[in-house]
Amino acid sequence: MSDRDWNQPVEAAPTDRRRERHVAKQSRIVGEAWKLARRDGLAALSLRELAAQVDLRQPSLYAYFDSKLALYDAMFADGNHQLLAMAAALPERDTPSEALIDLVRALITFSTKDPVRYQLLFQRPVPGFEPSPESYALALAFYELASDRLKAAGAKTADDLDLFTAIVSGLSHQQVANDPGGDRWVRLSRRAVEMYLADVERQSTTDGTIPRKATS
Amino acid sequence: MSDRDWNQPVEAAPTDRRRERHVAKQSRIVGEAWKLARRDGLAALSLRELAAQVDLRQPSLYAYFDSKLALYDAMFADGNHQLLAMAAALPERDTPSEALIDLVRALITFSTKDPVRYQLLFQRPVPGFEPSPESYALALAFYELASDRLKAAGAKTADDLDLFTAIVSGLSHQQVANDPGGDRWVRLSRRAVEMYLADVERQSTTDGTIPRKATS
DNA sequence: GTCTATACATCGATAGAC
DNA sequence: GTCTATCGATGTATAGAC
Numbered sequence: 001m002s003d004r005d006w007n008q009p010v011e012a013a014p015t016d017r018r019r020e021r022h023v024a025k026q027s028r029i030v031g032e033a034w035k036l037a038r039r040d041g042l043a044a045l046s047l048r049e050l051a052a053q054v055d056l057r058q059p060s061l062y063a064y065f066d067s068k069l070a071l072y073d074a075m076f077a078d079g080n081h082q083l084l085a086m087a088a089a090l091p092e093r094d095t096p097s098e099a100l101i102d103l104v105r106a107l108i109t110f111s112t113k114d115p116v117r118y119q120l121l122f123q124r125p126v127p128g129f130e131p132s133p134e135s136y137a138l139a140l141a142f143y144e145l146a147s148d149r150l151k152a153a154g155a156k157t158a159d160d161l162d163l164f165t166a167i168v169s170g171l172s173h174q175q176v177a178n179d180p181g182g183d184r185w186v187r188l189s190r191r192a193v194e195m196y197l198a199d200v201e202r203q204s205t206t207d208g209t210i211p212r213k214a215t216s
Numbered sequence: 217m218s219d220r221d222w223n224q225p226v227e228a229a230p231t232d233r234r235r236e237r238h239v240a241k242q243s244r245i246v247g248e249a250w251k252l253a254r255r256d257g258l259a260a261l262s263l264r265e266l267a268a269q270v271d272l273r274q275p276s277l278y279a280y281f282d283s284k285l286a287l288y289d290a291m292f293a294d295g296n297h298q299l300l301a302m303a304a305a306l307p308e309r310d311t312p313s314e315a316l317i318d319l320v321r322a323l324i325t326f327s328t329k330d331p332v333r334y335q336l337l338f339q340r341p342v343p344g345f346e347p348s349p350e351s352y353a354l355a356l357a358f359y360e361l362a363s364d365r366l367k368a369a370g371a372k373t374a375d376d377l378d379l380f381t382a383i384v385s386g387l388s389h390q391q392v393a394n395d396p397g398g399d400r401w402v403r404l405s406r407r408a409v410e411m412y413l414a415d416v417e418r419q420s421t422t423d424g425t426i427p428r429k430a431t432s
Numbered sequence: 433g434t435c436t437a438t439a440c441a442t443c444g445a446t447a448g449a450c
Numbered sequence: 451g452t453c454t455a456t457c458g459a460t461g462t463a464t465a466g467a468c
Contacts, residue, residue, distance in 0.1 A: 022451095040343070041343040043259050043341075043343055044343045046442085046443070046444095047443080047444065047445090048442090048443080048444095056451095056452075056453095057452070057453065057454085058443095058444085058445095059445080059446080059452080059453075059454085059455095060451065060452050060453075062445075062446085063451050063452075064451095067444080067445080068443095068444065068445090123339060123341075123389075123393070124393065125339075125341050127256070127257030127258075127259055127260045128257070159403075159404060159407070162390065162400060162401060162404060163404050163407065163408060163411075165386075165390055166383065166386035166387045166389075166390045166401055166404070166408070167382070167383060167386055168386070169385075169386040169389050169390055170381075170382035170383055170384070170385040170386020170387070170389065171382045171386070173382075173385050173386065173389060174378065174381055174382045174385055177339070177340070184378060185378060185382055187375075188375060188378060188379050188382070191375070191379065191415070191419075192379060192382070194415075195379075195411060195412070195414075195415035196411070198411075198414065198415070198418075199407070199410075199411035199414070202414075203407075234433095238433095262459090262460070262461085263460090263461065263462090264459095264460080264461085272433095272434075272435095273434075273435065273436080274461090275434085275435080275436090275437095275462095275463080275464085276433070276434050276435075278462090278463080279433055279434075283461095283462080284461070284462085
């Protein structure tokens, strides 16, 4: 513990400390909110119970978040930070297609690891909730990270990108909805990516239609 | 209008009429419930407002549905009936793959035409709601209808089926979530099905891995 | 079946004292 | 920042008249 320099202006430092405490408590609230949401569901989150978990009364939460939707927005931003951190931690791979398979598998696993987080990030289960521009920018950042990997693996057109997002979204959704805790759709990551890349290649070498087989 | 046969037993007919009226009013309630859900969201559906829309007071709704969840269950069954009717109305096609493309396109269109219906049928946005066995049987009926078409087009293994459900689910979700009213993912139906069928064929003719290209 | 009336629980949100 | 008190809304459910 270092002593404070008492020659500093009196007003600035305490303000910073307050902001620091304020932000720290906001983080703690968000963390407890995740716990309750995992237990009761996102929409059933109760501000009274959340307040009790962080040793406050319900109205005091409004000193940290202007509304319940603002809390959801903070959770949305938090979840996207986790998503970006996950993507940044992926190891380097030799080929773009292996890196793409890694990303898909990691994304599905990320989704199943916390279905409530998946819901908030990728579905819109809370009526009236729209992410703020600041939070949405985080979601866009991940989308662009994925787009870059996708283009490195050969995707080119807007249709190529859209088809890929559909495949990944579908694998994640089926895994979360129909086999939580299992790997029934995670297992299909490699096959799905290779299926997709084969199609992207076919699109660029033909007109996209499948030729009829010769007399088999 | 035909006259009634007054020689019939007196009790039976009125009872039937009552049941008829009862069922008719249940249908009307469900219809109004869809309207309100489309306006305010599924979870925000208010029984008091619903009752007003069908010229009842709130407690009187309990003469038709035992609880709010029972109402959701009736809506779930209703939506699945619409889904089955849609599938049954599809025209015959020459080839199984064309029929499959039709089904996929119709399913995505069906989803986007009513996002709230899509939510209730394919996501689980209502905390605590689980379809009753009777309603769930309707959902299974559609799944099996789709499975049959899929097998006719060449799908064989459980993985084949799972991969397909993921693709369709993903296309629908992306269309509903990111381009409601448009056709950005609907347009990809044919490409997606052909991509998928090419992969199914490759799975059966090889070990599933993609051979490296010769020196391009 | 439908009504009035009422009760009890929950919730998000606000006013105003300290 | 935190509190107490309160508001208005919700869903659930019941009693009892008609």
